Structures are given as structure tokens and as C-alpha cells.
Amino acid sequence: MILDPIVLFQVLVWGVVIGSIYMLLATGLALLFGVMKLINFAHGELMMIGAFLTFLLASRLGVNPYLAVFASMAAVGLLGVAIEELAFRPIRGTAKINEIFLSIALILILQNALARAFVPYFREYAQIRTPYATRVFALGIVNIRYDFAILLGLTWAIMVALYVFLFHTGFGRELRGTSQNRVASMLMGVDVQRIDRLAFGISAALAALAGSLYGIINPFSPYGGTLPAIKAFAVIILGGLGSVRGAVVGGLLYGIVESFATFFLGGSWRDAIAFVLLALVLLIRPEGLFRGTA
Amino acid sequence: MTRLCGTGVTKRFGGLVALAGVDFEVGAGEIVGLIGQNGAGKTTLINVIAGVYQPDAGSITLDGQPLTRLGPDRITRLGVARTFQVPQPFPSLTILENVMVGLVFGREACRPGDAAQRARPVLDAVGLAGKADLRPTSLTVVELRKLELARALASGARVLLLDEINAGLTAAEMQEAVALIRTLREGGIGILMVEHVMRIVMQVCERIIVLHFGRKIADGTPAAIAADPDVVAAYLGERRIRPGGDRAGG
Amino acid sequence: MTRRFRRTLAIAAVMFLLPALLLAMVRELFILQILTFVFIFAIYAQSWNLVAHSGQFSLGHASFLGVGAYASVLLVQHLRLPPAAAILVGALLPAGVGLAIGGLCLRLREWYFGMVTFGVTAIVQVLVVEQFGWLTNRWDGLDAPRLVPAGLPLERVADLNYLIALGLMVAAYVAVASIMNSKAGLAFSAIHDNELVAAGCGVDVRRYRLLAMAAGGYLAGLAGALNSHTLTRHVSPGIFGLEDSIWPLLYSIAGGLRTPEGPILGTLVVRVVWEWALRRLGGFESLVLIGSLLALVVIFVPRGLYPLAAAAMSRVGARRRRPAGVTPP
Numbered sequence: 001m002i003l004d005p006i007v008l009f010q011v012l013v014w015g016v017v018i019g020s021i022y023m024l025l026a027t028g029l030a031l032l033f034g035v036m037k038l039i040n041f042a043h044g045e046l047m048m049i050g051a052f053l054t055f056l057l058a059s060r061l062g063v064n065p066y067l068a069v070f071a072s073m074a075a076v077g078l079l080g081v082a083i084e085e086l087a088f089r090p091i092r093g094t095a096k097i098n099e100i101f102l103s104i105a106l107i108l109i110l111q112n113a114l115a116r117a118f119v120p121y122f123r124e125y126a127q128i129r130t131p132y133a134t135r136v137f138a139l140g141i142v143n144i145r146y147d148f149a150i151l152l153g154l155t156w157a158i159m160v161a162l163y164v165f166l167f168h169t170g171f172g173r174e175l176r177g178t179s180q181n182r183v184a185s186m187l188m189g190v191d192v193q194r195i196d197r198l199a200f201g202i203s204a205a206l207a208a209l210a211g212s213l214y215g216i217i218n219p220f221s222p223y224g225g226t227l228p229a230i231k232a233f234a235v236i237i238l239g240g241l242g243s244v245r246g247a248v249v250g251g252l253l254y255g256i257v258e259s260f261a262t263f264f265l266g267g268s269w270r271d272a273i274a275f276v277l278l279a280l281v282l283l284i285r286p287e288g289l290f291r292g293t294a
Numbered sequence: 295m296t297r298l299c300g301t302g303v304t305k306r307f308g309g310l311v312a313l314a315g316v317d318f319e320v321g322a323g324e325i326v327g328l329i330g331q332n333g334a335g336k337t338t339l340i341n342v343i344a345g346v347y348q349p350d351a352g353s354i355t356l357d358g359q360p361l362t363r364l365g366p367d368r369i370t371r372l373g374v375a376r377t378f379q380v381p382q383p384f385p386s387l388t389i390l391e392n393v394m395v396g397l398v399f400g401r402e403a404c405r406p407g408d409a410a411q412r413a414r415p416v417l418d419a420v421g422l423a424g425k426a427d428l429r430p431t432s433l434t435v436v437e438l439r440k441l442e443l444a445r446a447l448a449s450g451a452r453v454l455l456l457d458e459i460n461a462g463l464t465a466a467e468m469q470e471a472v473a474l475i476r477t478l479r480e481g482g483i484g485i486l487m488v489e490h491v492m493r494i495v496m497q498v499c500e501r502i503i504v505l506h507f508g509r510k511i512a513d514g515t516p517a518a519i520a521a522d523p524d525v526v527a528a529y530l531g532e533r534r535i536r537p538g539g540d541r542a543g544g
Numbered sequence: 545m546t547r548r549f550r551r552t553l554a555i556a557a558v559m560f561l562l563p564a565l566l567l568a569m570v571r572e573l574f575i576l577q578i579l580t581f582v583f584i585f586a587i588y589a590q591s592w593n594l595v596a597h598s599g600q601f602s603l604g605h606a607s608f609l610g611v612g613a614y615a616s617v618l619l620v621q622h623l624r625l626p627p628a629a630a631i632l633v634g635a636l637l638p639a640g641v642g643l644a645i646g647g648l649c650l651r652l653r654e655w656y657f658g659m660v661t662f663g664v665t666a667i668v669q670v671l672v673v674e675q676f677g678w679l680t681n682r683w684d685g686l687d688a689p690r691l692v693p694a695g696l697p698l699e700r701v702a703d704l705n706y707l708i709a710l711g712l713m714v715a716a717y718v719a720v721a722s723i724m725n726s727k728a729g730l731a732f733s734a735i736h737d738n739e740l741v742a743a744g745c746g747v748d749v750r751r752y753r754l755l756a757m758a759a760g761g762y763l764a765g766l767a768g769a770l771n772s773h774t775l776t777r778h779v780s781p782g783i784f785g786l787e788d789s790i791w792p793l794l795y796s797i798a799g800g801l802r803t804p805e806g807p808i809l810g811t812l813v814v815r816v817v818w819e820w821a822l823r824r825l826g827g828f829e830s831l832v833l834i835g836s837l838l839a840l841v842v843i844f845v846p847r848g849l850y851p852l853a854a855a856a857m858s859r860v861g862a863r864r865r866r867p868a869g870v871t872p873p
Contacts, residue, residue: 108835
């Protein structure tokens with residue numbers, strides 16, 4: 001095989017773009033795990049609901065998708081709060097495994113409710129159309145899509161905002177404190193239930209962002225969230241559970257590795273790579289590659 | 295006769311040396327106390343003997359048979375049983391079944407069909423006979439400790455490792471436990487007990503081992519230990535200054 | 545013979561006789577088909593539940609279902625084994641897969657275990673399609689011959705399928721109930737509750753976890769093979785999807801986790817609700833309904849329906865045995 005540097009660079013760019021999406025998903029999961037020691041298996045469904053809302057706003061009301069994203073994030077964030085309130089709160093303190101079962105129930109509910117809502121609009125797949133879909137700009141010898149640049153800018157703006165929120169606001173401090181030691185935070189007078197709602201809301205909103213961006217660069221279906229979410233789980237295991245830094249680095253790296261592996265090994269391996277990697281890491285270093293808390 | 299014998303047992307966690315070349319012996323029918331401050335390595339030593347951790351150096355034998363490198367289940371089947379600092383019953387099994395686990399999988403390797411019958415006298419011995427069919431969630435802390443002991447006994451142990459079996463008990467309950475421990479060694483079981491309540495240690499143990507930052511600094515009769523200046527300086531003296539410092543062990 | 549085993553046999557007898565009687569009375573093909581499905585998937589749920597009993601909550605059970613189906617079909621195609629023998633022999637392959645996955649995941653518990661078993665299913669699918677594509681006909685899959693000899697009238701075929709599935713379900717029930725009541729069952733419970741303490745009591749955790757995975761692999765593979773030789777008559781890589789890994793968990797939770805009766809009751813109830821819903825509502829709505837029911841069960845009846853039903857039955861029984869006028873405490 002002749003390796004064309006231009007092609008390789010494009011594979012890298014794609015890896016960074018898809019990696020940013022994994023990063024957003026993994027960051028939400030890591031936050032949630034940090035605060036509540038909870039894994040929401042239905043994360044991918046929240047992601048796809050986010051994509052769908054952005055799609056509706058863009059295609060029906062003609063809103064610019066990059067603005068519609070924010071409305072979608074707010075709506076899915078609220079949905080996340082409601083899920084925490086109505087579903088996970090009542091089983092807090094029972095067997096850990098019940099949370100997995102409940103997540104699976106949520107997958108069935110959200111996925112199929114979404115699929116039902118999809119029906120009038122399209123058959124199986126949709127894609128969010130942006131005004132810049134065909135525009136590219138030259139970066140040295142390669143052309144980069146406008147959408148990729150905006151998408152990366154938006155992702156990093158949100159990540160910086162999240163960083164500022166976590167490290168420079170009182171609420172953020174309480175959240176990080178709860179993530180390190182829930183009981184101590186409770187004793188210090190922190191309303192941990194409010195922190196739970198907050199964490200769930202942020203996590204869901206990040207999923208909605210991830211989904212919307214995913215829907216801009218890929219055609220998507222109501223079932224499309226499962227695999228990206230599972231990969232994000234793999235990423236947070238690799239990155240050390242509950243570690244936001246691990247999720248950020250791990251998500252990006254994973255996207256790049258996946259992009260190259262798909263390029264070299266072929267498409268049907270794309271989804272299995274995550275698990276080969278995961279299995280290897282769990283065998284060699286079960287505590288993850290990074291260790292730490294938010 | 296020496297039942298359990300350790301020589302030069304060493305365990306490191308990263309840079310921390312939790313146990314540095316500790317020698318110890320527990321004879322048949324002997325009750326040996328294991329004392330030391332927080333982080334002295336007491337629970338680590340119990341875990342190393344029980345096979346939860348592998349020692350980095352040194353060897354441990356039971357009746358002359360080497361235990362080092364064996365897994366915790368093998369070690370239990372050879373006849374070393376333990377209790378945990380925090381009682382750890384099997385919540386989905388009844389009290390009787392909890393004890394049956396010890397009988398069936400321990401050194402006795404009792405047939406499951408007979409285990410239910412044989413578990414009853416063990417429950418009797420610790421005073422839980424009336425609760426056989428309940429689940430552990432309905433037991434008090436004292437009863438949970440008794441269950442813990444019953445399960446360990448049921449495994450047919452030749453050596454019993456007791457990790458703070460008296461923690462959280464009242465004075466009367468402690469005396470009950472002491473009486474129970476004393477009846478156990480009649481059968482030739484060797485007992486190594488981590489204990490913080492000095493009164494109990496002095497009362498029941500024939501010999502006491504003192505650990506200090508992973509090293510053994512003394513090993514002798516209660517009277518000799520109480521008089522040992524190193525021990526007084528390192529441990530007993532400290533106790534007077536920090537009476538709250540005798541919680542969870544290392 | 546112990547009291548528990550006699551109870552198991554009594555339940556097994558009822559479990560076999562009632563549906564067998566039903567066969568004599570009900571002639572609607574679609575009802576027989578639904579029940580055949582229930583029998584087959586009750587075996588599958590039984591397998592998941594047995595593995596869960598040992599503290600291993602698999603989210604990748606479809607691996608076993610699929611490998612069992614492929615193995616059986618290939619045995620018939622290439623070694624000319626009669627399908628009835630092939631389903632029993634073929635299930636040894638998923639049992640081996642169970643050992644392999646179990647060995648890989650020995651250090652994992654709870655959702656780590658769930659995650660990796662789920663992931664492994666994706667890998668198995670790729671392997672079946674890519675690496676073994678020459679054998680498995682890639683995405684198109686393979687046709688599965690009938691379980692019963694060719695030439696029988698269709699109605700007889702349906703009856704035989706029904707009876708064979710029923711018989712195997714009852715056999716699986718007796719096997720699993722016996723395992724749960726045996727030494728292995730005690731070990732599974734101990735491991736389920738606390739692996740470290742179980743090892744401290746002398747339980748060989750690795751051995752029993754692997755045993756559960758191998759037994760689970762066998763039963764699930766058997767169900768997969770049975771399904772493809774009777775109901776679907778085809779096997780394709782779609783079988784390694786998330787949905788087929790979720791169903792057995794649903795059935796087991798609804799019926800009652802970690803009881804040998806639970807998965808059977810759960811499969812029956814969930815499947816009947818499902819068939820009813822499909823006829824009234826759309827497919828999506830039915831799945832939303834099933835998901836909601838699962839959520840309600842997890843939140844409000846975490847132990848499932850069977851313990852509830854059993855408690856109600858024994859209350860009725862107790863009332864009947866009691867002399868009139870005396871109320872239970």
C-alpha cells in the first residue's frame with residue numbers, strides 16, 4: 001500500500017473530529033461516575049435524542065444547526081435531570097446491579113420512543129444539514145471542511161466553559177468535592193441531591209452536543225447512539241473511571257486510533273477495535289491508564 | 295507444636311514497606327495477640343497469611359507445609375480461616391447457609407447434603423442456633439461477629455485469624471467472646487488475633503507480637519510485653535497520649 | 545432424594561403436563577408458535593440467570609445464542625449430523641466460548657463485566673462475518689434445516705417442535721435447579737455476594753465462575769440452535785445484536801432473578817404482554833411499554849414476579865390448611 005501523506009492527514013483529521021465526539025460523551029460519563037458512581041448505559045440514547053432535536057430545529061424551523069445545538073442541549077439536560085429524579089433516585093442504595101438494569105430499561109424506552117418520533121420525518125437515517133456543508137478551506141496542501149473547524153471550535157469552547165465551571169465556581173467546587181468524597185460533602189452541608197441532578201443534567205447536555213455534532217458529520221438513526229456510547233464507556237475505563245482528564249485525553253486518542261485502525265484494517269473492524277483495546281487494557285492494567293478524580 | 299510459622303515475611307505497596315521481615319509463630323492451642331498502632335501492618339499480616347496478598351519475600355508454613363504463593367481459597371482449604379474487621383456475611387444466604395459455605399468449601403470439604411446437619415452445632419456453639427433460617431440483614435453487630443466466627447470455625451480451621459473480633463462490643467459481650475475463644479483452642483486450634491483492647495489482649499493471650507511500622511519490635515508474654523521499654527515507647531506510651539488512635543488497624 | 549429435589553421434580557412435572565395438555569386442546573398455530581418461542585427463550589433466560597447467580601451479569605449473551613446456532617447448522621451441513629443431535633453437540637462450542645470469555649473477564653465484576661461481555665459480542669460478530677466468512681456465508685447467513693425429519697405434514701412439525709422445546713425447557717429447569725441446590729449453587733451464591741470472602745471460605749472462585757460460564761454457554765447455545773432449527777429456520781449475524789443480549793435479562797428480572805422458576809415465568813409473562821402489545825400498538829410503542837415495565841419492576845418489585853407468586857400461593861395454601869376462624873399472624 002502506498003501511503004499518501006494527504007490521505008493520512010485526512011485520516012488524522014477525521015480521528016480528531018470523531019475523537020472530540022467521544023470526548024464529549026466520555027466526559028459526561030466520567031462526571032456522572034465521579035459524582036454518583038453511576039453508569040448510565042442509556043447515554044447513547046440521550047445523545048441521539050439531542051441529534052434529533054437539533055435536526056428538527058434545523059430542518060423544520062430553519063435554525064442554524066450550530067445555534068439549535070444549544071436549545072437541544074438545554075432540553076436533553078432537563079430530560080437528564082428528570083431521569084435522575086424519577087428513575088435513579090428511587091433505587092439509590094439498593095443493589096448496584098439495579099442501576100444497570102434500569103439503564104437498560106431506559107435504552108428500550110428512549111430508543112424506541114425516539115424511533116417512533118422519527119417515523120414521520122424519514123425512513124431510517126437522517127443527517128443534519130448545515131449551511132456550510134460543501135465549503136472547505138485549504139490548510140497547506142489539504143482541504144478541511146468548514147464544518148469540521150466549527151465543530152472543533154464549538155467542542156473546545158464548551159470544554160473550556162465546563163472547565164471554568166468546575167474549577168472556578170462554587171457550584172463546580174461542590175461538584176468536585178462530592179466526586180471525591182460524597183459523605184464528607186454531605187457532612188459539610190452540600191446538597192448532594194442537587195449535585196446529582198446537576199451532574200446528570202451536564203452529562204445529558206454534553207451527550208446532546210455530541211449527538212448533534214455526530215448528526216452533522218454522519219447520517220444517524222435512533223439506534224446509532226449505542227455503539228458510540230459503548231466506546232465512550234471503554235474510554236472512561238481506559239482513562240480511569242471518574243477521571244475527566246482521562247476522558248478528554250482518552251476520547252481524543254481513541255478517535256484517532258479508531259480512524260487509523262479503520263483505515264488500515266477495514267470497516268468491519270471499526271466497532272470491534274474498542275473492545276479489543278478494552279480487553280487488552282483490562283487484562284494488563286485493570287485500574288485504567290490514568291487514575292484520578294474530576 | 296508449631297502450627298503456623300512465618301519467617302522474614304515482607305510486603306511492600308509501591309514505596310511503602312508494610313511488613314519488613316516479620317517472623318512469627320503460632321502453636322497448637324496457643325492464643326497469640328497481634329498489636330500495634332494504626333498502619334503498623336497488622337491487617338496486612340493477616341491478609342498475607344490468608345493469601346489475599348502475596349508476600350514479596352519470606353515464607354509461611356502451616357504444620358510444615360508451605361502456604362506462600364497459594365491463593366486464599368487453597369489456604370483456607372488447608373486449614374487457615376479468618377474473620378474480617380468489618381463482618382462480611384453473604385447477604386443472599388441464610389445464617390445456616392453462610393455456615394454451610396465454610397463447611398462445604400473449607401478443610402472439612404463436607405458433602406452439601408450433610409452440611410446443613412453439621413452446621414447446627416456450630417451455630418449452637420456461638421449462640422446463633424435460633425436464627426438459623428434468618429438472613430444476615432436481621433442480625434445485630436454482635437451476632438454478625440458471631441456468624442463470622444461460626445463460618446470460620448466451620449471450615450475446619452487449624453489456625454484461626456481473628457481481625458478485631460471485639461470491635462464495637464460491650465464489656466459483657468467481650469467476655470462472652472473471650473470465653474468462646476478459649477474453648478476453641480481446647481481443640482488444638484492456634485489463634486492469631488489482632489486486638490486493640492489491651493485489657494482483652496493481656497487477659498487471653500499467652501504471647502503477644504508487637505508490630506511497629508511493619509517491623510516486629512517485641513514478641514513475648516503479656517507481662518514481658520507490658521514491661522518492654524521499646525513497646526511502651528512505641529505503642530503503649532503513645533496510647534496514653536492519643537486515646538483515639540486505636541481505631542482501624544493497618 | 546432430598547426434599548428440594550422432590551419439589552423440583554414436582555414443579556417440572558406440572559411444567560411439562562400443563563402445556564402438553566394445552567397442545568391437545570389448542571389448535572391455533574400462532575398460539576403454539578408463541579409458546580414454542582417461550583419454551584426456547586426460557587432456556588435462554590435460564591442460562592443468563594444461572595450465570596447471574598454466580599455474580600456475573602452478562603450483557604453479551606447473544607454470543608452464545610449465535611455461536612450455538614451457527615455451530616449446529618454447520619454440523620448438519622458439513623458433518624451430516626441429524627439436527628436433533630447437532631443442537632446438543634453444537635452447544636459445546638458456545639460452552640467453550642463461555643470458558644474463554646469467562647477466563648478473559650475473571651477479574652471483572654458488575655458493569656465492567658457487562659461492558660466487556662457486550663464488547664466481546666461485537667468482536668464475535670466481526671469474527672463470524674470476516675474471519676469465518678467462508679464458512680458462515682458472511683452477512684447473508686445460513687439456512688437451518690428442520691429439526692424433525694422431512695416429509696411430515698406442517699401441523700405435525702409444529703406439534704413436534706412444541707413438544708421438543710417444552711421437553712428441553714423442563715430438562716434445563718431440572719438441571720439448573722439441581723445446580724443451584726448443589727455445592728456449585730452454594731459457591732455461586734457466595735461468589736455473587738462477595739468474591740473475596742467466598743475465597744476466604746475456601747471457594748475456588750475462578751473454577752466456579754468458569755463453570756457457570758460454561759454451563760450458561762451450553763444452555764444459551766442450545767436455545768440458539770433450537771430456535772434456528774424450528775422457528776427462524778435461518779441464522780445470520782444479526783443474532784449478535786444488543787437486543788438478543790437484553791431479552792434474557794428482561795425475562796429473568798421480570799420473573800425473579802436467581803430462582804430457577806423465575807426465568808420461565810418471566811419469559812411467559814413478558815412474551816404474552818409483548819405479543820398482545822404488538823397486536824394493539826406498533827412495534828416501537830410495544831418496546832417502550834416493555835422498557836417501562838422493566839423499569840417499574842426494577843424500581844418497585846426488584847425481586848421479580850415469581851417470589852410474589854410463590855408467596856401468594858403459600859398464603860392461600862396456609863389459609864386452606866388452617867382451621868376456620870384463625871387468621872394468620
